[in-house]
Amino acid sequence: MGMNGFGPSFGPPPIFTFFFFLIAAVIAGTFLFIVVRGLRTWSSNNAAEPETRSCKVAAKRTEVWGGSGDSSANTSYFITFEFHDGSRKELPVRGADYGMIAEGDYGIVTFQGTRFKHFDRGIPQ
Structure with a gap:
């Protein structure tokens, strides 16, 4: 008789159930x-305050x-932005923004925490 008292007990071995x-x-x-x-x-x-800073596009x-x-x-x-004080910040951007910004561009970037908002191309300063 099985463990339940009604005959042989069928089912997965306890180790399979555990795994x-x-x-x-x-x-x-x-x-x-995640x-x-x-x-x-x-x-x-x-919670972060939006920041707008002059920068150079250092890398993409x-x-x-x-x-x-299938x-x-x-x-x-x-895109990595380099600021006048030498600090850098890499931000994830959309594909459309990525295509419109080139390495070496100067301008003003607006971001909030790690969220890219906007880049305005300008004259090198």
């Missing part, structure tokens, strides 16, 4: 971590991710 729940907990924990981190960044950006870069099998690749765009 199933362990993997589910890891996936749920990772998802929760959501909390995103909300924290969003909240921090909203892209980051391509995904794209295996899924398409995604591209993230970044």
Whole structure:
């Protein structure tokens, strides 16, 4: 007789059940971590005062991710702005903004925390 008293007991061995729940907990924990981190960044950006500073476009870069099998690749765009005091700030930008701004451009950038707002090309200062 099985453990339940009604004959042989069928079902997955306890080790499989343990690993199933362990993997589910890891996936749920990772998802929760990503959501909390995103909300924290969003909240921090909203709390920051918008800044407008004179700058030079020091560098541009892209980051391509995904794209295996039937899924398409995604591209993230970044621009590094250098300020008169020598400090730099890299900001993620939309593809349209990335295409309109060239390395070496001088102008005025507006950003809020890590959120790019606008770039006005101007005369070197």
